[in-house]
Amino acid sequence: GQQVMQIPQYQHVQEGEDFTTYCNSSTTLSNIQWYKQRPGGHPVFLIQLVKSGEVKKQKRLTFQFGEAKKNSSLHITATQTTDVGTYFCAGRIGNGQNFVFGPGTRLSVLP
C-alpha cells in the first residue's frame, strides 16, 4: 500500500542544537504538507511544498521537497523549548483528496 515513512521516530536535543526530520514515500507525491502537533494538541499546518526541489523557509524552519518528489525534510536551526512536539509529513498521491500521514518524529528539547 501507499506508505509514508519518517525518521527518526524520536529525537532529543539540547536547546540551541539543530534538528532534522526526514520523510520518505514509496510513491511519487503530488505535494507534501508538514504539520506540528504539540503534546495533547491537534495537528497544526506548517507548510505545503508542491514543486520538485522546492525549498521554503519559515524563520528557523527550512522545508525541502526532493527532486523526485518522493522525499522531504524539515530542518530546525537552533531549537527552542517551544519547538517541542511531533512533526508529521503528509503526502498527497495523484489527484486524490487524501493526504497520507507519516508516523511523525517526536522532538524533545532539553533546556
Place this chain on the structure above:
Amino acid sequence: EPEVTQTPSHQVTQMGQEVILRCVPISNHLYFYWYRQILGQKVEFLVSFYNNEISEKSEIFDDQFSVERPDGSNFTLKIRSTKLEDSAMYFCASTWQMNTEAFFGQGTRLTVV
C-alpha cells in the same frame, strides 16, 4: 481566527453502543475530513466529504462508520456499534480547496469500555 470546533471533547461509551461525533467546520470551507489517531500513533485518514457526498474513504471506514452533513454547518461521524479498538482521538478537518492547508479541530477522545 476561524477554527474547526468539535464536540464532545471526550466521550466514553460501552462496546456495542452507537456514538455520534460532531464537528463544525470553518464556514466557507468546502472539503471536510475525519481522521483518527490512536494514542501515540500516527494520524490515519478515515474519510473525505465534498459536495454532500463521500469523495474518498480508507479501509478503516467500513460499514460501521457513516458521515453526514445534516445542515449547512455540522459535519458528523457516526459509529454504529463501537468496538474496543475504536478507542482513539478523532479529528475533524476542513479545507477551502482540495489542495490547501487543513484546519484541524481539537479532537474528540473516544473511549470504548
